[in-house]
Amino acid sequence: AQSVAQPEDQVNVAEGNPLTVKCTYSVSGNPYLFWYVQYPNRGLQFLLKYITGDNLVKGSYGFEAEFNKSQTSFHLKKPSALVSDSALYFCAVRSRDDKIIFGKGTRLHILP
């Protein structure tokens, strides 16, 4: 069965430092992977996706993610964090029947 794991409930990063939010996945076949962000009292906003091609995917707001097939990981990264990046981040995978399966989320705190 398809699944994603986000091992960290919370990540704290100082403003200006690089950030990484971890995600590992379990799928059969080629994975379709996504990152979404959720701000308080808001729905989910799409950040980026990996379907095929380059392992480094660039997305919105300066975020990028690195697909690593051997480690079954899809970590979200940003070179320089902003306080406004503080939010809840979800990694997700598309299942065979086109459902989106989400991880439990990682709360990112950017400290000024």
Add this chain to the structure above:
Amino acid sequence: DAGVTQSPTHLIKTRGQHVTLRCSPISGHKSVSWYQQVLGQGPQFIFQYYEKEERGRGNFPDRFSARQFPNYSSELNVNALLLGDSALYLCASGGAAGQTQGMQYFGPGTRLTVL
């Protein structure tokens, strides 16, 4: 273009009552999916509809039902509400199967509180 819209924004009900949540997809999108997000967890898949037919159902009791209308809008109905149904209910729309590669666009959600 307008994004996915959901109504109402917030809703308070008591146990045993019934609730109907509504969703309008992005213009041109034919697929609507519903998710339940309990506080502190990731969204859980409830239903997917495409061209007015149910395409998928998550692990939710029969108290949950949905339908999609000819204009592709959708309703999620929950009967005999329980305290545990309190959650943010998210609607997502997508294009035709195979065209969006699983891409779904989410609405702002309906916050349901069951007392």
